[in-house]
Amino acid sequence: MLVLAIDTSTPDLIVGIVNSETGDTVGQRIIEDTREHNEQLTPMVQEALSDAGLTFPDLGAVVVGCGPGPFTGLRVGMVSAAAFGDALGIPVHGVCSLDAIAQGIDFDATPHALVATDARRREIYWATYTQGIRTDGPDVVAPGQLELDRAVDVISIPEHLGEKLPEGLGGVDKLTLKPLPANLVAVADLATTPEALVPMYLRRPDAKEPKPKPKSPAIPEVEL
Template structure:
């Protein structure tokens, strides 16, 4: 099975072509591009990677996309692209939690933290690769967790997360991790973005009634 895996939930645009699933899966072509211009970069990068793998769009048999947690704009780019490709090619599209894809490559007990901006972080905790808490969003100082083997956190936030860990590193999602997080034995459900962020928009306050009105 040839699978296109993409993730735009973080500032790392991740895309790749993976052949097979499970232990025998191998990445034919992959890239992790630091960018905030996901909209301009994603489709050209996919096209380039398909060429590197020596295949065309018509050869793809499934698409896996990271559904966050992440900011609205980034998630919208990746998920809309995945959905459009799935419809155009007639292939299934599997949505996965981005943090699950990161944890797939860490092993042991792990805490995966990503930047939620606005002085907050997204996080999820894992035991033996299985998610046991989260994903959720909070301020770095409010993130409480039992000690873990691995803490994956962006460099600029590492000193703000007071969680005991034997190893502190930063791991971006990978094409192989995205595929490992997908359940290909089940029919894919609707893509549901994990925004987690409280909405910025609030209902307008009702204007006070004029005393001149009866």
């Protein structure tokens, strides 16, 4: 089965077409460090399909990263995935984006791992894994305040945030992995009926309702 995979949980915009039986990625497009998720997502899906010589009716399912991630970017990916699924009449599976990143780690060589992404506001989203199984998280914290229950052998984290981790993690090998399409599909259970998509925001959106403006004293009180 050919699966459309989408992730907008990080500053990167990631889409790809994956053969779920072989795990091969037959078409993939990535734009790094962008804020144009909304404008670029659909054209990138069309380009990935074209690269693979496919069209939308060839797809059998959609997999989308549900975060954790910032409100606006995450919503773009999930709403688009739901729209594609509804238009094509195919199932849409949501997965934890950190789980997909962890799928790229060699757990035979490094059994215990920390996976973190940029949460903005000088914070990180994080989770820990042992032999590929999530053991703690996801959660959000300032990198310098991160406390782990056990030591880890490897860390996947954006390069500019790795140096802000606690001193005890300074000597641990660091990678910068992405939730690639093949790994998004690998952590999805395509054999089950998908549940409703639930975004992992982990905190309130950046946008806030404006405070009410005080009424001008020139406006008289009127009783109705």
